[in-house]
Amino acid sequence: xxxQWLAMEHYRLHAVEDWPxxxxxxxxxxxxxxxxxxxxxxxxxxxxxxxxxxxxHRLALVVELPLAA
Numbered sequence: 001x002x003x004q005w006l007a008m009e010h011y012r013l014h015a016v017e018d019w020p021x022x023x024x025x026x027x028x029x030x031x032x033x034x035x036x037x038x039x040x041x042x043x044x045x046x047x048x049x050x051x052x053x054x055x056x057h058r059l060a061l062v063v064e065l066p067l068a069a
Contacts, residue, residue, distance in 0.1 A: 002044035009035045010047050 013032045019025045040046060 002039055002042060006036065006039045006044040006047060009039065010049065014051060 009032055013029070013036070016025060016028045016032060019028075
């Protein structure tokens, strides 16, 4: 279930990234990133996304395992 939730949040991330810049977009992105980080900490498996992997500044929380704190 966590992996499905992670996949949905990841999909939302890419959808919101296409929005025009605004305070609402920044808030949505912050909320999505927070959810992604939380899901990864709780044991969801990272996503190998070709879009994220092809970026210069990859989203470490999506394509790589988070560092243990």
